[in-house]
Amino acid sequence: MARIRLTNKRRKALIGLTFVSPWIVGFLIFTMYPMLHSMFLSFHRVKITPTGIKTTYVGFENYKYAIFSDPAFVEKVLKYLQEMALNVPIIVVFSLIIALLINQKIKFRGLFRTIFFLPVIITSGPVINELLNQGATSIPNIEQYGLFTMIENSLNPVIAEPIMYLFKQIIMVLWFSGVQILIFLAGLQKVDQSIYEAARIDGASSWEIFWKVTLPDLMPLVIVNVIYTIVYVSTFALNEIIILIKNNMFSTITGFGYATAVAWVYFIIIMLMLAIWTGLLSMKKR
């Protein structure tokens, strides 16, 4: 028997795989396999009976129904695409601005950083649940409280309307931007200070420095943040399409098979959107 020679390269690969293996095992069992199984179910009509789960093969029926016949799904997807086209740039630009601001040498910097990282515990967990329990079915409904009522009552509707819209957006954007701010902040702290000094000596204004030095440096992180934002907003538990999928899951008419088909169509939409966004951004880089 020939001895397997452990070349240096092979040894390294083996160590690498050992490091990844616990993750691979968990991922395969609890994420990959369920995903593939859900794809299998999406081609079936699924009935949950007390004795078990009964499936009948229906081919592309579920998909056809979702794309061509289900008015709720098509309408929600269009609305979702519209929102994403607006919200992704707003969230990313906003978190960049906040990161730049709290990277300045100002007093209470630590406090501000803490506050702007708070959304991480707001958008997941009991705060959102509580707002939901209050009959606020979507996040923007928080506008009912206090300040917003005040604005509505004290101002002419023509002026109040755009202000309200802006406020709603601000809150949405703020709530979804915690981790993105952190990612930018980490990137900003890494930018070599001597480059700034050199630029300043050459007579560049802060504005020029931002566009010529800071932004190109942060570009990879912009892409990371775009991906993170799209994923976070799209798979957020209160997203309308997710609620639609949830409602279909235990519906007696459509059922789990249909819900998974919708989920897969949605998955492909998210993927396409990510491809378009990252494509656009890396084109600009060149």
Next chain:
Amino acid sequence: MSYQGTKMNPSKFHRSQLKFYAILIPLAFFMMLPIMFIIFHAFKPIDELFAFPPRFIVQKPTLDNFRELFFTTSTSGIPFSRFIFNSLLVTLSVMFFSVFISSLAAYAMSKMKFKLRKALFEVNTLALMFVPIAVQIPRYLVVVQTGILDTYFAHILPLLAMPIGLFLLKQFIDQVPDELKEAAVIDGASEFTVFRKVIVPVIMPALATVAILAFQAVWNNLETSNYYVNDEGLKTMSFFMSSIASQSGNTVAGQGMSAAASLIMFVPNLIIFILLQSKVMNTMAHSGLK
């Protein structure tokens, strides 16, 4: 710029800083609103809970909601401490293991060279985009087949694979220059030593972030208690709290109790956040990366 390390606040206030405050203070106020709301809400008497239009700030604070809640919990069959223990055990194990597993994998995918690493990371990013609830039934089947139904493992194992954690950690480790690792390797460090002594301290902010996210995901998780565990004594606090709110349903007292329960569930979130955020905020200040 002089080296400031952890001393992140400049010692002097200057007029030129005013323009930053003009933007930051109002925004910071908005960030605080939901948290203030949940605190105020728990102390509202019944008539204020149902006031229309709803009031933000409590007028006559009362502890009635909490009293009601504790009365209900003391009459249920299983002692309340049991739920607290379950929640703590499950949450802490997931936090520790998922951070450990993801960071180890992220390090290998970022700084070690082997064939599959690119493909694995791509697969992870794809999984990130998949709607989590759509795998609920297949996941349930896995839980049944692996025989972990009705055990603590049913709470822990399904939540360990955290695609978002791996994604964030790898992005952070990518930022760490290779030279840092090479220097350690030349000094004779093994891969694991490099990971533990070089990488972990540098990516502390990312680790703390992922730990916060993991805590969030597990502490508030209802899914595992709802579907994977039938034994009442093995369910978690979040399940218990939400069942109190739904049992008393739309009753008037139920609203108050659920407001109080939400605050109780929220406080640990805030504590963990405050404990870990100092690590998050220190970002890369003393990592030798500048």
